[in-house]
Amino acid sequence: METVSQKPAAPKKEAEYELSHSAVARIVKKSGADRIGADAVDAIRALTEEYIAEVTKRALAAANHAGRKVIRPEDVEFIAGTEEE
Numbered sequence: 001m002e003t004v005s006q007k008p009a010a011p012k013k014e015a016e017y018e019l020s021h022s023a024v025a026r027i028v029k030k031s032g033a034d035r036i037g038a039d040a041v042d043a044i045r046a047l048t049e050e051y052i053a054e055v056t057k058r059a060l061a062a063a064n065h066a067g068r069k070v071i072r073p074e075d076v077e078f079i080a081g082t083e084e085e
Contacts, residue, residue, distance in 0.1 A: 012046060019045050055079065 021038070024045050028036050055076065062075040 012042070017042075017045050018049055021045070024048065 058079040059071045059075040063071045
C-alpha cells in the first residue's frame with residue numbers, strides 16, 4: 001500500500017479535524033508513549049486522517065470494480081494486501 005506523505009501537514013484548526021485530540025492522545029498513550037506534545041498529536045491526527053481517506057478511496061474503487069457501491073471488509077482487506085505501483 002502506498003504510504004502517506006512523510007512531510008508534516010500544515011497545522012489545522014481544531015474544527016478542521018475529524019478525529020478528536022483526546023482520542024488520538026489516548027491511542028498514543030496506549031501504544032506506549034508516556035508523554036506526547038500537542039503538536040505531535042496534531043501531526044498524528046493529520047496523517048491518520050490522510051491515511052483513512054486514501055484507504056477509503058482505494059476500497060471504494062475495489063467495490064466499484066466488483067459492481068458494488070458499498071465498501072465491504074473484503075475490499076479493505078484486498079487493498080491492504082496490495083502495493084500500488
